[in-house]
Amino acid sequence: xxxxxxxxxxxxxxxxxxxxxxxxxxxxxxxxxxxxxxxxxxxxxxxxxxxxxxxxxxxxxxxxxxxxxxxxxxxxxxxxxxxxxxxxxxxxxxxxxxxxxxxxxxxxxxxxxxxxxxxxxxxxxxxxxxxxxxxxxxxxxxxxxxxxxxxxxxxxxxxxxxxxxxxxxxxxxxxxxxxxxxxxxxxxxxxxxxxxxxxxxxxxxxxxxxxxxxxxxxxxxxxxxxxxxxxxxxxxxxxxxxxxxxxxxxxxxxxxxxxxxxxxxxxxxxxxxxxxxxxxxxxxxxxxxxxxxxxxxxxxxxxxxxxxxxxxxxxxxxxxxxxxxxxxxxxxxxxxxxxxxxxxxxxxxxxxxxxxxxxxxxxxxxxxxxxxxxxxxxxxxxxxxxxxxxxxxxxxxxxxxxxxxxxxxxxxxxxxxxxxxxxxxxxx
Amino acid sequence: xxxxxxxxxxxxxxxxxxxxxxxxxxxxxxxxxxxxxxxxxxxxxxxxxxxxxxxxxxxxxxxxxxxxxxxxxxxxxxxxxxxxxxxxxxxxxxxxxxxxxxxxxxxxxxxxxxxxxxxxxxxxxxxxxxxxxxxxxxxxxxxxxxxxxxxxxxxxxxxxxxxxxxxxxxxxxxxxxxxxxxxxxxxxxxxxxxxxxxxxxxxxxxxxxxxxxxxxxxxxxxxxxxxxxxxxxxxxxxxxxxxxxxxxxxxxxxxxxxxxxxxxxxxxxxxxxxxxxxxxxxxxxxxxxxxxxxxxxxxxxxxxxxxxxxxxxxxxxxxxxxxxxxxxxxxxxxxxxxxxxxxxxxxxxxxxxxxxxxxxxxxxxxxxxxxxxxxxxxxxxxxxxxxxxxxxxxxxxxxxxxxxxxxxxxxxxxxxxxxxxxxxxxxxxxxxxxxxxxxxxxxxxxxxxxxxxxxxxxxxx
Numbered sequence: 001x002x003x004x005x006x007x008x009x010x011x012x013x014x015x016x017x018x019x020x021x022x023x024x025x026x027x028x029x030x031x032x033x034x035x036x037x038x039x040x041x042x043x044x045x046x047x048x049x050x051x052x053x054x055x056x057x058x059x060x061x062x063x064x065x066x067x068x069x070x071x072x073x074x075x076x077x078x079x080x081x082x083x084x085x086x087x088x089x090x091x092x093x094x095x096x097x098x099x100x101x102x103x104x105x106x107x108x109x110x111x112x113x114x115x116x117x118x119x120x121x122x123x124x125x126x127x128x129x130x131x132x133x134x135x136x137x138x139x140x141x142x143x144x145x146x147x148x149x150x151x152x153x154x155x156x157x158x159x160x161x162x163x164x165x166x167x168x169x170x171x172x173x174x175x176x177x178x179x180x181x182x183x184x185x186x187x188x189x190x191x192x193x194x195x196x197x198x199x200x201x202x203x204x205x206x207x208x209x210x211x212x213x214x215x216x217x218x219x220x221x222x223x224x225x226x227x228x229x230x231x232x233x234x235x236x237x238x239x240x241x242x243x244x245x246x247x248x249x250x251x252x253x254x255x256x257x258x259x260x261x262x263x264x265x266x267x268x269x270x271x272x273x274x275x276x277x278x279x280x281x282x283x284x285x286x287x288x289x290x291x292x293x294x295x296x297x298x299x300x301x302x303x304x305x306x307x308x309x310x311x312x313x314x315x316x317x318x319x320x321x322x323x324x325x326x327x328x329x330x331x332x333x334x335x336x337x338x339x340x341x342x343x344x345x346x347x348x349x350x351x352x353x354x355x356x357x358x359x360x361x362x363x364x365x366x367x368x369x370x371x372x373x374x375x376x377x378x379x380x381x382x383x384x385x386x387x388x389x390x391x392x393x394x395x396x397x398x399x400x401x402x403x404x405x406x407x408x409x410x411x412x413x414x415x416x417x418x419x420x421x422x423x424x425x426x427x428x
Numbered sequence: 429x430x431x432x433x434x435x436x437x438x439x440x441x442x443x444x445x446x447x448x449x450x451x452x453x454x455x456x457x458x459x460x461x462x463x464x465x466x467x468x469x470x471x472x473x474x475x476x477x478x479x480x481x482x483x484x485x486x487x488x489x490x491x492x493x494x495x496x497x498x499x500x501x502x503x504x505x506x507x508x509x510x511x512x513x514x515x516x517x518x519x520x521x522x523x524x525x526x527x528x529x530x531x532x533x534x535x536x537x538x539x540x541x542x543x544x545x546x547x548x549x550x551x552x553x554x555x556x557x558x559x560x561x562x563x564x565x566x567x568x569x570x571x572x573x574x575x576x577x578x579x580x581x582x583x584x585x586x587x588x589x590x591x592x593x594x595x596x597x598x599x600x601x602x603x604x605x606x607x608x609x610x611x612x613x614x615x616x617x618x619x620x621x622x623x624x625x626x627x628x629x630x631x632x633x634x635x636x637x638x639x640x641x642x643x644x645x646x647x648x649x650x651x652x653x654x655x656x657x658x659x660x661x662x663x664x665x666x667x668x669x670x671x672x673x674x675x676x677x678x679x680x681x682x683x684x685x686x687x688x689x690x691x692x693x694x695x696x697x698x699x700x701x702x703x704x705x706x707x708x709x710x711x712x713x714x715x716x717x718x719x720x721x722x723x724x725x726x727x728x729x730x731x732x733x734x735x736x737x738x739x740x741x742x743x744x745x746x747x748x749x750x751x752x753x754x755x756x757x758x759x760x761x762x763x764x765x766x767x768x769x770x771x772x773x774x775x776x777x778x779x780x781x782x783x784x785x786x787x788x789x790x791x792x793x794x795x796x797x798x799x800x801x802x803x804x805x806x807x808x809x810x811x812x813x814x815x816x817x818x819x820x821x822x823x824x825x826x827x828x829x830x831x832x833x834x835x836x837x838x839x840x841x842x843x844x845x846x847x848x849x850x851x852x853x854x855x856x857x858x859x860x861x862x863x864x865x866x867x868x869x870x871x872x873x874x875x876x877x878x879x880x881x882x883x884x885x886x887x888x889x
Contacts, residue, residue, distance in 0.1 A: 147855030152828040168855075169763065175830070175855055 004053050004077040006037065008062075010070045011049075012341035014214055015042040019067040020074065029057045031077060036337075038074075043214045044305055048337040055079045065162070146173035153178045165207075209302035222365050226281075227401040230360045231409040233417055237376045237391045240423045253318035260296060260350045261321045263373055263395075265426045267348055268292045268312035270415040277412050278345050279403060280366035286403045287366075295344035295364065296324065298331045306364060307331050308344040317426055352376060358394035368404050369412075372396040393420075432456045434757070435548045435561035437541035437703070440467020441474075441743035442734030443567035444525050446750025451532040453758045458559060459534055460541035460550050465525035467569055468735075469743040471518050472589050477612060479514035480592070481775045484619035488777065496814060505620050507597040514592065541568075543704040543730065563729050563757045566703060566710075566717060567750065570696035570735035575604065577664055578692050584672055585665070585690045588613065598622050598688040602674045604662050605693035606633040608774045611645060613691055615776030618654045625655040625685050627676050632658055637772065638786040638835040640801075640821060645837060648778050648817050657683070665690065698736045721764025723753035731757065745770050769852045773842040778817045781845035784833035784852050787823050796826035800858070800882025802874050804838045806889040809869035815839035820874040822848075822858065824882045829857035831879075840871050847875055858882050 008018045019041040025031055031051045038049045055077040062074040144161045146154070150173045154161050159181050161173055168174035208216065240262055247254040271278040271292050280287045292313040295306035307327040309320055330336050349361045350373040361372040374394040381390045395416065399409050419425055433455035436443045444465055450457040459465075469475060483505075490500050529536050537559070539552030547560040572587035574580055582590040588609050601617050603610045606628030618624045626649070628635070632642030633649070633656065646656045660678040671688040698715045710725045710732075711718040716739075717732040719725055725732050731753040734746030748765050755762045774780040790797045801821045804810035818838025824831050834848030851861060861879035866872050880886050 148857050148860050149828055149830045149855035152857060156828075167763070169853075 003058060004055060004079060005073045006051070006053075006075040006077055008040070008068050008070050008072050008074050009049065010342065011040065011042050011047045011336070011339075012044050013344070014044065014218060015070060015342075017067050017069045018042050020062050020064055021046060022064055023060055025051075025057050027057055027060055031055055031057055041210075042341075044211050044341055045331075045334055045336045047340070048335065050337065051077070053077055053079075144173065145171065146178075147175065149175045150178045153182075157182055211300070211303035211305060215304050218365065219362050222362050226363050226365060228360075228363060228398050229401045229404075229406065229409075230396055230398050231406065231413060232358060232394055232396040233413040234392050234394050235417045235420050236381070237393045237420065240420050241376065241391055243423045243426070247317075253322055256325055257317075257321050258324075259352055259376065259393075260348065260373075261317065261324055262420065262423065262426060263350065263371070264294045264296065264309060264312055264324070264348055265317050265320055266416055266419040266423070267346060267371060268294055269419055269425065270412055271346060272313045273415045274408060274412040276408050277369050277399075277404060279368045280345075281368065281400055281403045282366065286368075289345040291343070291345065293343045293345045295347040296327070297347060297349040297361070297364075298328060300331055300334065302334070305331050305336075305341065306344060306347055307336070307340050308342065310339065310343060347371070348373060352393065358396055360396050361398050363398050363400055365400075367400075369397055369399045369409075371416075372398065432458045432535075432547075432559060432561040434458075434563045434565060434754070435460065435541070435559050436565045436567060437543075437548060438467065438567035438569055438734075438736075439465040439525065439536075440567060440569050440734065440746065441469040442569070442746030442750045443467070443565065444528070445747040446565055446567065446733065446754045447534045448528055448532045449751050450754045450758070451534050453754065453760075455563075455754070455758060457534045458537055458561070459529065460537045460539060460548060460559070462538070462540040462552075464522045465529070465536070466518070466522040467743075470521040470525065472592055474743050475521050476514040476518045476592050477588070478775055479517045480510055480616055481612060483510045483513070484616045485777050488619045505597075507620055508595040510620075511593065511595045540702070542702065543708045543710070545708075549704075563731065565750070565753055566700075566725075566730065566732040566736055567734050567746065568699040568703060568736055569746075570698050570741060572692070573695045573697045574692045575662060575694060578604070578662075578690065580692065583689070584667065585692060587692050591691055600671070600687040601625070601689055601691055602627065602672075602685045602687040603691045603693055604674070605695070606630070606642075606656070606658065607635065607693060607695065608772075610691070610693035611649075611774060611780075612776045613693065614649065614654050615652075618649075618652055623655075623687075624653075625657060625687070627660045627662060627674075627685075628656070628658045629661050630658065634774070634780065637780070637782055638821065638823075638833070639788065640819075641780050641782065641835055641837050644818060645776075645778065645780060648837075696735060696741055698738065700736055722756040722762070723749050723765075724756070740767055740770055740772075742770065742772065769849065771845045771849045773845060775842060778815075778838050779840065779842045780837045781841040781848075782833065782835045783845060783849045784831070785823060786833055786835065787821070790823045790825070790832045797832070798824045798826045798829075798858075798882045800824070800878040800880065800886070802877040802881055802886070802889055804871070804874055807869070807871065807874050807877070809871050809873070810838070812869065813839070815871075820844075820878040822861075822875070822878040822882050824858050824879075829859055829883070831856055831858065831861065834875070834878075836874075838871070838874075844872055844875060847872065 021039040021041050023038050025037050032054050033051055035051045036048045037051050040047050040049050057075060058078040059076040062068055068074060145166060146161050153175060159178055164173050164177050164181055166173035167177055244257055244259060244262060247257050275288055278289050278292055291311055293308050293310045294312045295308045297304060297306050309323055312320055327340060330340060346367055347364045347370045349370060351359060352373055352375040356374050358374040359372050361370045363370050376391050376393045379390060379392045380387050397409050397413060434450045434457045436447045436459045439459050439461035443459060447457050447459045487505050490503055493500055537550055539550035541548045541550055543564060547558060548564055550557045550559060572589055574587060578585050580587055591613060597620050600623035603614050603626045606626050610626055611633060614624045614626045632639050633645050634642040649656050657676060657678060660676045663675040663677050663682060666673040671686060672690060674685045674690055676683050676685060700712060700715050700717055705712055708727055710727050710730055717725055717737050719732050719737050723731045723733050733749035733753055735741045752762050752765055768784050771781060771783045787799055801819055803819045805816035810816045815838065821835040822831060823833040831851045836844060858879040861876055866876045877886060877888055
């Protein structure tokens with residue numbers, strides 16, 4: 001009986017595990033390709049998990065609120081036409097035993113079959129209800145690390161310890177954490193005149209959001225490990241400004257066009273001409289990417305995310321405008337789907353809406369380069385010996401010097417400058 | 429000018445532990461010390477005084493042996509040798525710290541440190557050196573305080589510092605101050621045969637600790653022949669041809685106490701005066717350096733620990749603060765030092781040990797409190813060993829049974845308190861203490877019995 005394993009997909013490049021926030025389909029539900037199966041919380045955002053196959057949802061293997069590593073089986077789908085019944089439940093092990101040469105189809109990065117089979121064999125048939133006094137444990141068997149006092153207070157007040165972050169030694173949940181969850185009442189004061197909790201002159205301590213923590217870790221790694229060098233160019237934007245205004249006036253697909261969209265398209269075309277910048281450093285190899293997927297650094301309430309526009313080189317400008325608008329909306333709402341956050345090969349960071357003339361960005365590994373875009377400003381330029389007024393924009397390219405040399409940066413900036421100064425090419 | 433990651437000023441139990449932890453974390457570390465490694469603890473406090481106290485207890489036990497069939501005729505003490513041995517112990521301790529510095533590649537500079545911009549200026553024999561460092565850890569400790577009119581001369585008037593080096597046993601001593609230092613010296617001098625009077629201003633000995641401990645110690649001291657005057661204030665001293673007369677004022681008027689010498693044990697003051705704190709902008713309060721829970725001062729890159737920051741002037745508190753300070757500057761996430769989890773130990777006999785809230789402190793917080801108390805005289809091991817003085821007292825919160833404080837007095841309680849400290853740091857409740865089987869027969873059973881008593885389930889009393 002063929003059954004299809006649904007696994008936890010890698011929804012962003014940095015995702016290592018995902019938490020099922022909510023199942024939108026339940027056991028017995030019919031599922032069509034593209035249906036949203038569940039909401040998943042990743043290290044960066046809450047995302048929707050789409051079905052890649054159709055069939056009937058036979059078994060949910062992960063409970064709501066539970067986290068599993070990328071690649072873990074989270075549900076079983078009975079292939080279209082199969083009926084889910086109590087007696088013929090398509091357990092993966094049974095399927096493998098009965099039809100060893102017709103193993104269930106695997107999707108994404110499912111773990112190797114024997115591991116799954118073993119896990120199935122060991123699963124007890126009778127599940128004992130935990131005694132009321134048993135210590136709270138996470139559903140996957142990991143004990144919750146909490147002090148006896150924290151457990152007692154949590155039990156009496158029906159606080160789920162699994163939902164708390166411990167601040168005790170080694171991340172242990174202590175009284176303070178449970179009291180904070182209860183609304184901060186009655187935290188035990190310390191004996192005698194303890195020094196003030198916050199540093200003299202400091203305003204307090206704010207716990208970092210998930211997104212911020214990921215950013216902190218990755219930016220730290222990037223700046224420590226990637227040898228950055230920087231190259232800047234001034235681009236005359238008079239033609240680009242005219243083009244953007246013309247397109248915006250036209251409306252339709254171009255409604256809401258921004259300079260970021262023009263820059264993204266120009267960057268994509270420049271990357272086609274200088275493919276060495278559309279690359280990643282990988283130990284003793286430089287990996288050149290076929291696809292030109294440009295990420296846009298986007299500020300959201302919780303920090304910084306980089307939604308990705310795929311195949312910017314091939315997509316017409318109108319499609320880029322449309323897709324970028326959708327991405328930014330989803331980013332602000334904190335609800336990404338599919339590959340919104342994955343697969344980027346180059347990043348653009350635009351601070352042009354602020355009076356930032358130029359800046360240098362930190363590379364988003366494993367990408368080889370990032371472009372920092374400053375504001376468009378009126379400037380006096382010398383042309384053919386005469387001073388003329390014009391609008392210029394300074395861009396700064398940060399490059400991974402392990403695989404990119406200055407000449408490549410120069411060539412890329414030359415192409416980018418040409419594309420933006422004669423921007424009709426962006427419409428071709 | 430050499431560049432360090434960390435300059436530690438002071439090689440006491442705070443500074444030397446911090447320096448070694450810093451070296452383990454890969455920080456280039458130098459320690460500046462004006463005297464010798466070990467600080468007050470190793471040289472003029474914990475360690476030498478424990479050598480003397482152990483000898484006092486041994487002598488007292490042997491003298492009392494006849495009742496249990498151990499007859500030592502003509503037993504006598506050589507007080508000079510006792511003091512000499514304590515100095516030898518202190519010397520070994522200092523050498524041990526020097527060895528640890530070498531082993532951990534911690535640089536060591538002799539001299540007096542003073543905070544300057546970007547580092548520390550070291551003065552030694554008129555020569556000055558500048559050390560540059562990213563972080564400075566101030567750990568200069570404290571010195572004995574005295575009272576107006578009680579100029580310390582080392583003969584008639586002394587502090588613990590002089591007493592630890594005094595090789596002649598006085599025939600009589602007035603000890604001003606009934607805190608930890610006062611009661612330890614009272615026990616030592618009395619055990620070796622001196623006439624001892626302890627004068628304490630507060631209503632009980634060991635002010636600041638649970639009142640039951642002070643009462644019990646006072647009872648025990650009286651049995652040992654130590655005169656205890658609580659609620660008495662030092663007024664003045666009259667120097668006599670031999671010794672002095674100390675006039676103290678109590679509830680029923682002034683009293684004159686004659687003695688060969690006077691020991692002042694009225695606390696300690698932070699050694700913060702010559703550190704250049706004011707110029708650097710480091711905030712202080714009553715001489716103590718103001719720090720946050722991670723030992724950061726008001727100036728970036730400057731940290732302070734130990735007696736210099738108060739209010740618990742204890743070696744192990746300084747060491748823990750040193751580790752927290754260093755791990756914080758190395759970018760590690762650590763919890764700050766919680767004073768309510770720091771044990772306090774006093775080594776006279778009976779010993780005294782405590783951690784957490786006193787009963788009065790717990791009640792003053794307005795929450796329901798349960799108290800369980802178990803006397804050692806009801807314990808098999810205590811009866812067998814003849815150490816029946818004292819008790820274990822547990823103060824718990826009445827709703828969940830959280831252990832708020834553990835207070836002990838009796839033989840060996842300075843070792844038993846570790847379990848109480850563990851209970852505090854794990855946030856244990858009386859249920860965990862009761863659920864932990866304690867070997868029989870041991871003195872430690874008293875802790876579990878006290879927890880049972882707090883829950884109204886006492887078995888052996």
